[in-house]
Amino acid sequence: MKFEARVIPSGNATAIALPEDAVTALGGGARPAVAVTINGHTWRTRVARMRGLCMIGISAGNRAAARIAEGENVEVAIELDDLPREVPEPPDLKSALDADSSIRRAFEKLPFGLRQKHVRHLEEAGSAETRDRRLARLVSALHADSA
Known part of the structure; x- marks a missing residue:
């Protein structure tokens, strides 16, 4: 699913707010694991619930990789991430x-x-x-x- 969102401050990082109906449409419960893509950069994360909002946190590294900044409106593609959550170990x-x-x-x-x-x-x-x-x-x- 795609939608437009504003990059807002959130603690030490930034985030985007998701509409509640978008989270429901994804399935996967209240805090689903998702793959987020902005400007061709994709990362795996989880929907957070903070201050009554459904949020996707965006770290400094992901902001840089997606070439976005706080205050910008961005097009977001999000999908349920049902791949195993394994991290390759060096x-x-x-x-x-x-x-x-x-x-x-x-x-x-x-x-x-x-x-x-x-x-x-x-x-x-x-x-x-x-x-x-x-x-x-x-x-x-x-x-x-x-x-």
């Missing part, structure tokens, strides 16, 4: 997770978007040392969460 992360089942369980409990963010953070490291530090911090945080 080999070093996979090894660290496989080394300790409690850390693996803690990682798998994280929401899809947060798992994606952690993997992206590792992959964006500019050096092997930075990547190793980031991986160690992630493993430490997962270990603390599993305790």
Whole structure:
């Protein structure tokens, strides 16, 4: 389905509001998983309910990739996302997770978007040392969460 929406401020990011009937028409419940496309850029997310509105959050990265800014009116294409919510694990992360089942369980409990963010953070490291530090911090945080 397509509709026009204004990019509005929402917490530390921005969002677009969806009409309630659009969420109902999608199916998938009150907070359906969706694929959102703006200006040819697509990302997977979930409908949020905030301040009585149905919202789709737009991170700084997605705003940049879609070439949009707060205050703009944009054409939005949205569809129900029923694909599995799996995040490909780079080999070093996979090894660290496989080394300790409690850390693996803690990682798998994280929401899809947060798992994606952690993997992206590792992959964006500019050096092997930075990547190793980031991986160690992630493993430490997962270990603390599993305790």
